[in-house]
Amino acid sequence: MTASDGSGPPLQVIGMGMAADALSQPARTALEQAELLIGAAAHLDLFPQLTAEKQPYPSPMSDLWPLLQANAGRRIVVLASGDPLFYGISHTLLRHLSPEQLVFHPNVSSIQAACARLGRPWQQLQLVSLHGRPLASLRAVLRNNRSYALLTDRHNTPTAIARVLVETGFDASELWVAEELGAPGERVRRFRADQLAVNPPEFSPLNVVLLETRGPGGVLPEFPGIPDHHFSTGAEPGKGLLSKREVRLSILSLLAPCAGEIGWDVGAGCGGVAVEWARWNPHGEVHAVECHPDRLSHLAINREHFGVVANLHIVAGAAPEALATLPDPHVAFVGGSRGRLDQMLDAVWHRLRPGGRLVVSAVTEDSRVELHTFVGDRPAEWIELRIARGERLADQRVMRPHLPVLLMKLEKPV
DSSP states (O other), X not given: OOOTTSOSOOEEEEEOBTOGGGOOHHHHHHHHHOSEEEEOHHHHTTOTTOOSEEEEOOSSGGGHHHHHHHTTTSOEEEEESBOTTSSSTHHHHHTTSOGGGEEEEOXXXXXXXXXXXXXXXXXXXXXXXXXXXXXXXXXXXXXXXOEEEEEOOSSSOHHHHHHHHHHTTOTTOEEEEEESTTSTTOEEEEEEHHHHHHSOOOOOSXXXXXXXXXXXXXXXXXSSOOOGGGSOOSSSTTOSSOOOHHHXXXXXXXXXXXXXXXXXXXXXXXXXXXXXXXXXXXTSEEEEEEOOHHHHHHHHHHHHHTTOTTTEEEEESOTTGGGTTSOOOSEEEEOOOTTOHHHHHHHXXXXXXXXXXXXXXXXXXXXXXXXXXXXXXXXXXXXXXXXXXXXXXXXXXXXXXXXXXXXXXXXXXX
């Protein structure tokens, strides 16, 4: 492996694919020239003829880098399952080494092999890894009439996946479970979600799942604008401290979050804005700050229900003090102030990155005055929303108004 001074051979990373006899000639040459071979025990056992020192993967995997450092300058080969650049060891290695210090030998991944067995073009599938991830994260991507390829683990099994599908209204979904691909015990079986959920067979822990979602759905949103009554608030469905759908959509359009951005939702309440923000911008980060115990409880329920467990982070505490440990935001929303709006605005504006966007909502006259005072004569965008919803009264339809909401957007100079 390349030493810290740049000398020595690059680290060779070989994807094992579905069978050792399917390795390319460059990969075989790297194996024959290796002085140290690192990999899973089952892979190391495939090469008894090699004279290289053999070292199983360390546990925990974080000890791999010290092992590589201790052997810098030697010709090292790392054996990876499937393809090393598909949810593989490459992520760990690239945290420490540049691409120029690595040589990757690609191979067939388990997803490719499963698609080949079923004759399915795999560019049509949405790839989702549940390996080492919360099962609830599947809820964040589920849509009706879609096709998925899922990487599983011993907790996120085909049966557990089927039960999530039933819970979310996709009970007629079809699952193909491909087990032990490339091994003597290989098999591929087809199931319907509602049947698999209640009558599960035994599965090999080495499996992948291809999925086609079918069913009435209706539990998870297909498009921005989640109905208020789908949120947990503790009060009558759709009531409680929750930004109404019409207001929420306006807030999100003003925030205009982008992939890779860090966002703050200060005074998040039960999480209406934060949940939609995280769901429709899965490659961004949202930090939802709330101090009220009941609202925190419902915020956590909504985070789990809508599957935004990977990128929605709950911060229990009162602003502005709770903001101290958070990373500086690219975009921030202040929706609840507990009478401290002036302090919150000063703290958030100070931390907002240059070019960042600040969006604030105000309902009471006191908060409106504080907001106008904060903005002054700076060029801001102002919107007032007056929402009325139809209700029945004495067997007739009436439009019942909600409190008007003032929204302000201000961009921080670069």
